[in-house]
Amino acid sequence: MLESFLFNIAESVLGKLASPILEEISLAWNVNDDLEKLKSTLSTVKAVLLDAEEQQEKNHELTIWLSKLKDACYDAEDIVDEFECEALLRQSTDSKVRRFFSRSNNPLVFRFKIGNRMKEIRERLDEISAQKGKFHLTERLVDERVVYRRREMTHSFVQASDVIGRESDRDKIIEYLLHHGELENLSVVPIVGIGGLGKTTLAKMVYNDERVDRNFQLKMWVCVSEDFDVTRLAKEITSSATGRSYGDLTMDQLQARLRRSLGGRKFLLVLDDVWNENLVRWVELRGLLEGCAMGSKIIVTTRSSKVASIMGIELAYNLLGLPHKDCLSLFLKWAFNAGQEKQYPNLVDIGNEIVRKCGGVPLAVRTLGSLLYASTDERHWLSIRDNEIWKLKQEENDILPVLKLSYDQIPSYLKRCFAYCSLFPKNYVLYSFELVQFWMAHGLLDSPGEDQESEDHGMQYVKELWSRSFFQDVEDHGFFFTCKMHDLVHDLAISVAQSECSTVTFLTPTVNEKIRHFSFLGTNLPGQEVPKFLHKLDRVRTIFFPVRGMGPSSETFIDACISRFKHLRVLNLSDSCFEALPNSIGTLKHLRYLDLYRNRKIRKLPNSICKLQNLQTLRLEECEKLEEIPRDIKNMSNLSLKHLSALETLVIGDCAKLNLMEMEYNEDFDLSLTSLVIGELPQLVTLPHSLQGCASTLQYIYIDDCPNFTALPDWTRNLTSLKRLEIIRCPELFSLPEEMHCLTALRELKIGLCPELRERCDPETGEDWPKIGHIPEIFLNGIKVKSTTN
Ligand SMILES: Nc1ncnc2c1ncn2[C@@H]1O[C@H](COP(=O)(O)OP(=O)(O)O)[C@@H](O)[C@H]1O
Ligand SMILES: [Mg+2]
Secondary structure, three states, X not given: OOOOOHHHHHHHHHHHHOOHHHHHHHHHOOOHHHHHHHHHHHHHHHHHHHHHHHHHHHOHHHHHHHHHHHHHHHHHHHHHHHHHHXXXXXXXXXXXXXXXXXXXXXXXXXXXXXXXXXXXXXXHHHHHHHHHHHHOOOOOOOOOOOOOOOOOOOOOOOOHHHOOOOHHHHHHHHHHHHHOOOOOOEEEEEEEOOOOOOHHHHHHHHHOOHHHHHHOOEEEXXXXXXXXXXHHHHHHHHHHHHOOOOOOOOHHHHHHHHHHHHOOOOEEEEEEEEOOOOHHHHHHHHHHOOOOOOOEEEEEEEOOHHHHHHOOOOOOEEOOOOOHHHHHHHHHHXXXXXXXXXXXXXXXXXXXXXXXXXXXXXXXXHHHHHHHOOOOOHHHHHHHHOOOHHHHOHHHOOOHHHHHHHHHOOOHHHHHHHHHHHHOOOOOXXXXXXXXXXXXXXXXXXXXXXXXXXXXXHXXXXXXXXHOOOOEEEEEOOOXXXXXXXXXXXXXXXXXXXXXXXXXXXXXXXXXXXXXXXXXXXXXXXXXXXXXXXXXXXXXOEEEXXXXXXXXXXXXXXXXXXXXXXXXXXXXXXXXXXXXXOHHHHHOOOOOEEEOOOOOOOOEOOHHHHHOOXXXXXXXXXXXXXXXXXXXHHHOOHHHHHHHHHOOEEEEEXXXXXXXXXXXXXXXXXXXXOEEEEEOOOOOOOOOHHHHHHOOOOOEEEEEOOOXXXXXXXXXXXXXXXOEEEEEOOOOOOOOOHHHHHOOOOOEEEEEOOHHHHHHOOOOXXXXXHHHOOOOEEEEOOEXXXXXXX
């Protein structure tokens, strides 16, 4: 198992070691000597890391060395974090006089312990560093393979409609769908071809064709992937048919529901990316689909012709490579801004040869095109054309080496961001804010430029990964993006992240002890409170439940995680169904991201949440029963208030029972939120007074679907940092306050589906226009009515 992103880790630990606060404390605590040595050792080691990462393929001992080094770096990072936590804590205990630096004010024991750990880690790193001599590594300070493209990307998102060619394939399949098997109950059309060839794309073209619309009464699309679990598929097919989601139905109920929705209609079902070679399961699934009209069809996309034959079809559609001229257009589209290729005939010639080597596989073509985007250095193009990968596995039609080549050339700061995406399941819809908050929690975003929020900065990363074709199917939803990873790209992420990230279930027997990030694909059933493998681990930083409807159900499990993993940074318990979050949550002082999305049982949060001094993101969406945010926030002494000061993003939505208005406090929250996202809170009338404390730090406010929201708060004028304001579906909001014109930082205002308000905001003529006319960008119901940027 090769080690990766060592260079990036070393760099970020070095960054932390250089923080002024750390230097100050280490002086006060008399550990500055160790700190300085640690820094210098790490810098010398870092110099050979790029070379080491490359050489390890030929030298197993080197991998072991890198793995030890990585552990040491992470441990060093944890110690540094602990220093900072302690410093913050002391600062807030006595914020007027920062006496904590004076030695007398520090518990000796803590200083002694942490001093020892610092010394220990310093010695460990020295030892590791001393061994590097035997590997004869070359020093290198920048990754020459990487083309940095910090310039603004001018690509607009390439849309699904941008498919090149494939018309005749589409027409042949449609012809079959419309004119064959009309007397059969259900026939299957498999599209077979290697990964990345364009099967899903072709199936989408067919699915969206209007001839198909006319011929079928019902269309359904389900992504199957490796897990051909009949119950899951039945759920997803039913969801796709009805547009609703089904949580806890039994198989019988599901079956009845499915029958009803098929209701004797003629349907088209796409089963995308099928791997199942088990006949029994296929027969079972097919059984569920009976009760449709004659002429119903299933399109299956698969890499294996064996799968196709299991499904009992005489005629499979074997997809061929995309013709060269189409491949070339695809390549040029990704490698250049439109039309720019004309200025570089030499590059186009080289590109032509590169495309030939891709064997008609669009994913390879697109990836290499986007890899070369923004590079006009002929040598770089030649190095791709003449790369060794072409000699490697061509005969197996394996394009993973092409993807790996592209991965090698992304800047180190993006490598880890990409690799951590392996924690999401295949075919998962990635939400940009989820990704960005997740990266942020792990300190993966380097410091944003001036006048840039870390979220914007994170979005830059998302766009960069997209522009390099690691993300696809990007959709712009206004305040966020969604995207997906191609299954092969996901495989790549798994392979580069395997020494750190792992997906597991409660039944997974063992995992590599070095794993630091987990995602659970499945919930715990009675009797499996704590999976065995957890007992062997202690350095875990991420626990994540990404699958809809499959969150943790037991408090015992959460409790066990909290007590074992003191270094947790991300605890994403989406879809959990416990009633109480253990009070011990307050001990996770490194926690940055806490997510209780869609917990439908929890009524209140424990008070100890106020102790999470590093918490940046708290997500409480669709917590139907949630009635209050910790009562203690009300009585918070200054001490505990300070503790939540890192909290930047608060998301509260669809919590029908929660009445923020009732929580009027004598004292304001002393938070410094930058983003506030509120949705589906029927009881909300205006923003609660208690949030007034963050008026001057809030940069982004989003209010969606609050039917009783009638006014912006009377402290609107204090929103001096506000840059973006979005108000959607608040029909009772009739007008904006006079103070709007004081908000000089406001760059963007979006108002949607608030009929009265919309009218009042009509450019020039609306009554409220004078209050908002100064804002550079204004959108009403999605239409840009004012823009001063060009
Ligand atoms: N005809 C085409 N024109 C443009 N892009 C294509 C075409 N066919 C495939 N692609 C792109 O290539 C990638 C792989 O295609 P996909 O349909 O997902 O392959 P498969 O399902 O066979 O693995 C996707 O990013 C897709 O957008
Ligand atoms: Mg596919």
